[in-house]
Amino acid sequence: MAQKPSIPKGTRDFGPVEMSRRNYIFDTIRQVFRLYGFSPIETPAMENLSTLMGKYGEEGDKLLFKILNSGNYLRGVDMPAEPETATPAFTSAISEKGLRYDLTVPFARFVVQHRNELQMPFKRYQIQPVWRADRPQKGRYREFYQCDADVVGSDSLLNEVELLRLINDVFNRLGIRVIIKINNRKILSGIAELIGAPEKIVEITVAIDKIDKIGLDGVTAELAERGLSAEAIATLTPIITLQGSTAERLEALSSLLADSPTGLLGVEELREILTTLDACGMEANIELDVSLARGLNYYTGTIIEVKAADVAIGSITGGGRYDNLTGVFGMPGLSGVGISFGADRIYDVLTQLNLFPDSTLASTQVMFVNFGARESIEALRIMDTLRSHGIACELYPDQAKMKKQMGRADALHIPFVAIIGADEIAQGKLTLKNMSTGEQNLLTIPEAIATIQSVK
Amino acid sequence: MAQKPSIPKGTRDFGPVEMSRRNYIFDTIRQVFRLYGFSPIETPAMENLSTLMGKYGEEGDKLLFKILNSGNYLRGVDMPAEPETATPAFTSAISEKGLRYDLTVPFARFVVQHRNELQMPFKRYQIQPVWRADRPQKGRYREFYQCDADVVGSDSLLNEVELLRLINDVFNRLGIRVIIKINNRKILSGIAELIGAPEKIVEITVAIDKIDKIGLDGVTAELAERGLSAEAIATLTPIITLQGSTAERLEALSSLLADSPTGLLGVEELREILTTLDACGMEANIELDVSLARGLNYYTGTIIEVKAADVAIGSITGGGRYDNLTGVFGMPGLSGVGISFGADRIYDVLTQLNLFPDSTLASTQVMFVNFGARESIEALRIMDTLRSHGIACELYPDQAKMKKQMGRADALHIPFVAIIGADEIAQGKLTLKNMSTGEQNLLTIPEAIATIQSVK
Numbered sequence: 001m002a003q004k005p006s007i008p009k010g011t012r013d014f015g016p017v018e019m020s021r022r023n024y025i026f027d028t029i030r031q032v033f034r035l036y037g038f039s040p041i042e043t044p045a046m047e048n049l050s051t052l053m054g055k056y057g058e059e060g061d062k063l064l065f066k067i068l069n070s071g072n073y074l075r076g077v078d079m080p081a082e083p084e085t086a087t088p089a090f091t092s093a094i095s096e097k098g099l100r101y102d103l104t105v106p107f108a109r110f111v112v113q114h115r116n117e118l119q120m121p122f123k124r125y126q127i128q129p130v131w132r133a134d135r136p137q138k139g140r141y142r143e144f145y146q147c148d149a150d151v152v153g154s155d156s157l158l159n160e161v162e163l164l165r166l167i168n169d170v171f172n173r174l175g176i177r178v179i180i181k182i183n184n185r186k187i188l189s190g191i192a193e194l195i196g197a198p199e200k201i202v203e204i205t206v207a208i209d210k211i212d213k214i215g216l217d218g219v220t221a222e223l224a225e226r227g228l229s230a231e232a233i234a235t236l237t238p239i240i241t242l243q244g245s246t247a248e249r250l251e252a253l254s255s256l257l258a259d260s261p262t263g264l265l266g267v268e269e270l271r272e273i274l275t276t277l278d279a280c281g282m283e284a285n286i287e288l289d290v291s292l293a294r295g296l297n298y299y300t301g302t303i304i305e306v307k308a309a310d311v312a313i314g315s316i317t318g319g320g321r322y323d324n325l326t327g328v329f330g331m332p333g334l335s336g337v338g339i340s341f342g343a344d345r346i347y348d349v350l351t352q353l354n355l356f357p358d359s360t361l362a363s364t365q366v367m368f369v370n371f372g373a374r375e376s377i378e379a380l381r382i383m384d385t386l387r388s389h390g391i392a393c394e395l396y397p398d399q400a401k402m403k404k405q406m407g408r409a410d411a412l413h414i415p416f417v418a419i420i421g422a423d424e425i426a427q428g429k430l431t432l433k434n435m436s437t438g439e440q441n442l443l444t445i446p447e448a449i450a451t452i453q454s455v456k
Numbered sequence: 457m458a459q460k461p462s463i464p465k466g467t468r469d470f471g472p473v474e475m476s477r478r479n480y481i482f483d484t485i486r487q488v489f490r491l492y493g494f495s496p497i498e499t500p501a502m503e504n505l506s507t508l509m510g511k512y513g514e515e516g517d518k519l520l521f522k523i524l525n526s527g528n529y530l531r532g533v534d535m536p537a538e539p540e541t542a543t544p545a546f547t548s549a550i551s552e553k554g555l556r557y558d559l560t561v562p563f564a565r566f567v568v569q570h571r572n573e574l575q576m577p578f579k580r581y582q583i584q585p586v587w588r589a590d591r592p593q594k595g596r597y598r599e600f601y602q603c604d605a606d607v608v609g610s611d612s613l614l615n616e617v618e619l620l621r622l623i624n625d626v627f628n629r630l631g632i633r634v635i636i637k638i639n640n641r642k643i644l645s646g647i648a649e650l651i652g653a654p655e656k657i658v659e660i661t662v663a664i665d666k667i668d669k670i671g672l673d674g675v676t677a678e679l680a681e682r683g684l685s686a687e688a689i690a691t692l693t694p695i696i697t698l699q700g701s702t703a704e705r706l707e708a709l710s711s712l713l714a715d716s717p718t719g720l721l722g723v724e725e726l727r728e729i730l731t732t733l734d735a736c737g738m739e740a741n742i743e744l745d746v747s748l749a750r751g752l753n754y755y756t757g758t759i760i761e762v763k764a765a766d767v768a769i770g771s772i773t774g775g776g777r778y779d780n781l782t783g784v785f786g787m788p789g790l791s792g793v794g795i796s797f798g799a800d801r802i803y804d805v806l807t808q809l810n811l812f813p814d815s816t817l818a819s820t821q822v823m824f825v826n827f828g829a830r831e832s833i834e835a836l837r838i839m840d841t842l843r844s845h846g847i848a849c850e851l852y853p854d855q856a857k858m859k860k861q862m863g864r865a866d867a868l869h870i871p872f873v874a875i876i877g878a879d880e881i882a883q884g885k886l887t888l889k890n891m892s893t894g895e896q897n898l899l900t901i902p903e904a905i906a907t908i909q910s911v912k
Contacts, residue, residue, distance in 0.1 A: 005565040005785045008502050008553050013566055015573065016495035016580070023496065035843040037820045037850025039472035040479065044599050045501060045555075045585065046464050046521075065502075068522040068551050070589040074542040079535065086530040095524050097464050099501075109461040110469055117471065119867045121853055124472070129501065133526040143500050156853035158832060165836075169843070276829075280836040329461045364493045373732075376614060380621075380736040387491040387625070394493025397577055397612035411575045 010134070010142030020360040022347065026127055028173050029147050029341055033125040036166045038149045041124045043106040045131075046097045053098075055105045055328065063132045065142075066095040099131040103148045103340075104325070111152060112329040120153030139344065150338030152325060157269060159337045160302045160321065161276045167306060167317055167339060168284045174346070175355045177309040178316070179285045183292035184270050185299045185320070187253065190263015191239055191290075194256070195232035204228075205293035208240060212291070216241060239290060246274065246288040253290070269301060285309070298322055304339060308349045316345045362413040365452055366393040366432075369405050369419050379420050382430060382445060389449050393418075409435055416452055466590070466598030476816040478803065482583055484629050485603050485797055489581040492622045494605045497580045499562040501587075502553045509554075511561045511784065519588045521598075522551040555587040559604045560781070560794075567608060568785040576609030595800065606794030608781060613725060615793045616758045616777065617732045623762060623773055623795060624740045630802070631811045633765040634772070635741045639748035640726050641755045641776070643709065646719015647695055647746075650712070651688035660684075661749035664696060668747070672697060695746060702730065702744040709746070725757060741765070754778055760795060764805045772801045818869040821908055822849040822888075825861050825875050835876050838886060838901060845905050849874075865891055872908055 007013060014022060030040075046067060053061055077093040080086060100106050103126045111118065127147045136142055149166070151159045164180065171178045188208075192201040203226040207219050214222070219240065223233050239256055242249045250271055257263030270288065277286070292303050301321030308316055319339030326334045350356050366386065368379040376395060383393050396405045409417045419431040424442070432448050433440040434455075443451065463469060470478060486496075502523060509517055533549040536542060556562050559582045567574065583603045592598055605622065607615045620636065627634045644664075648657040659682040663675050670678070675696065679689050695712055698705045706727055713719030726744065733742070748759055757777030764772055775795030782790045806812050822842065824835040832851060839849045852861045865873045875887040880898070888904050889896040890911075899907065 005507060005569045006504065007500055007507075007565075007569075008504055011500035011502060013500070013570065014496075014498040015570065016497060019496040019498060034819050034848045035846070037823075037848060039819055040470075040475040041472060042470040042475060044463055044467035044469070045587070046467060046599065048462065048464055051461060051463075062526075065526075066524040067555075068524050068547070070518075070521075072540075072542050074536065074540045077540060079539060080530065083535060084528075084530045084533060086528050091524070099523075109463075113461045113463075114469065114471065119864055123850065131501070143502065151853070154853040158826075158836075158851060158853045161836070162851070162853075165840075276833060276836070279833045280840070363490050363495055367493075370614075377732060377735045380614075380617070380732070384621075384736070390491070392490045392493060394579065395614060395618070397607070397610040397614045397618075408575055 010136030038123045038125040065099040067097040112331045125149040147341040152336030155335040181289040181305045183303040184266035186266030190257045190260035193260045208291045209293040366416045367409040368395040370396040466592030494579045494581040505554045521555040523553040568787045581605040603797040608792030611791040637745040637761045639759040640722035642722030646713045646716035649716045664747045665749040822872040823865040824851040826852040
């Protein structure tokens, strides 16, 4: 019986054009990671659940894809007391492994496990898929790639400087105009101190993070609801609503946070980063944004978020500095800073702005028409030469009608068709047809190579 | 409590040097796939178990990694009648998805699912990990990459010709001398016909496949055990023990199989492939091997297997022609031919023969020493220029002792160290130290770029 084939919801197949466009993004990011001195690592898709559980909060634990143990996984397992009710103990007993949920926890595990082989500071990048049992919706998938770069083992702000230059370099290469928003967790801590509510830091950052969505009134209401006094909210307001250039806002923050050493340290760190970027001539749209908290209760210093200037799509890259990546695995006090590019959103931005290069439409550059055995041998010989010049080509494998063969080149957006008949063989040449202009010329092999390479 | 981190057995972490070497293999294969007109696709790591089950035999079903359904996966599920005994029905009820076991079944599913979008012949390559719950042992992992290229929708032997050229090209680029063994399933069918035991074709190929391991006597004994008459075995013997060049063996086979149209067709197909390869000038070590059956009862025409000439490690690439890839998904009669490179074994061959290029030891080409804030800014500016010339570089992020900084470059095999102090800044130059020769020169930026690029 034939099955009607399908794939699990929230997952995707990628065909040739999508792949070529995705690879354009990944290759650009990978190339820039390399230029900035980051080295690749890869970790297994499956991690022990003991590595993953408890790292992403209670919600996160539920979103882990768990792998059923092999063999008779029920042997020696106590069945749940209530029928039809999976208990955590039962689930742990039948499932020891899970699919990675992000690249951060596996990276932390990697650093601790291989600590004796690693040269600190360790600069790694990692481009691999992750899996989340989230409810699928537009733009949210159960399998998607993350592209992360991190430096651990150095608290120098030059790492932030380099990562910001790296971000700028990637988006320049992709042709996407971006706004890089920057903040410092210490400023947020300073603010919490200032209003005498240091224990409320998480609530405050979560509320402040919503200012773009719900406005100052919404944030004020939420802060009141979370138990902040009217006085505290009044102290907070000028900070949340700071105006002016980044330099002016930093200046104002210095005054407002004058009594908080932590807050001032945050201001100083940001100033040093921005001054250094300026001194080394980086041109970029960097904006201080004190409402930037990125939800996570994980960052301890610089916080970075990147938005596309010309498409409303949310954050396309984010990151920051953390102080205790590896503590949970028994290696405390390792400071690091990292960023993560959101490949799916970058794909959408490039699509909306029509920025993918034409070369991503087809990877094959020339299709040779098949006129029969003798001509095919000649074609195969010439293809050898073209390939040694890096030109991707194929011979239509069957002796089909000309129209059908040309139809293939057309449908696949192959830019050139090569025709080799008796005349061409006699002259040691080929006829090359440019599929977009329709132009057709009898050329020597070196001429054909030059023509094809000029269009790439 | 700190956990001692580890990864599931049979899986691997890949650090920077391993990654760089693995990428050297993958990039070479990917580049050649592209040059031969193959386009990339990717399919999800998870497939519906209905897609995977029953495709790999009973053993294969057991080796699938199954994913536990999300939420309360026991709701509405009948518990197994016997305690502690997982029944297939129970397992199906709590697990609907599994990790892909190979790239062939997902490819077949992809072709059927997207049949209306695909241009036939469809030439795809796919480089992705697969997972098998096999017992881990030396050289056998539970997660490993497959690198497959297939053409479907054409039965032209030119596809075989191109795939054999592709194989030859990949191993030439990697510098591995190989023996390409070739056979045709129709020859094996002809042989079965000839001895009047067509229903024994599977047993015969399995037995013949073992000739390298157990010798002619062993194969003879096994064939007798499997119910072949002494007469049949006598007829078979001259075929299994054919001597001489490939051309001579094909000639001898033509005579021996004179009464089997199927067998003769197989001989003719092989002859045409070899003649065409010869005519287009391919130099390679291709050997007819009638004992080659590659276990699988899946191939219907050409069968290909590649071994390293200088390392005893088994097959490093294999493939062949099949007639019914997609039948099980309701699309019968689609012929295709494909090959699969074994990246892990190729890695081992390159390691044993010491064939990895030095450039795979480090991706970063220059480390700039950190002498303080002012010098760092100068370094960052120069690094911008180097990077725009494709040179990968990093600045040591902390102002550590010279010895410590140099130690990093040394440990990471970074080939050059750049030193920028007050003198260098005053002259607009940098001091470049070649870490392998110890040579150190004061150079202009363009001179430094030329020096670094000359070593790459």
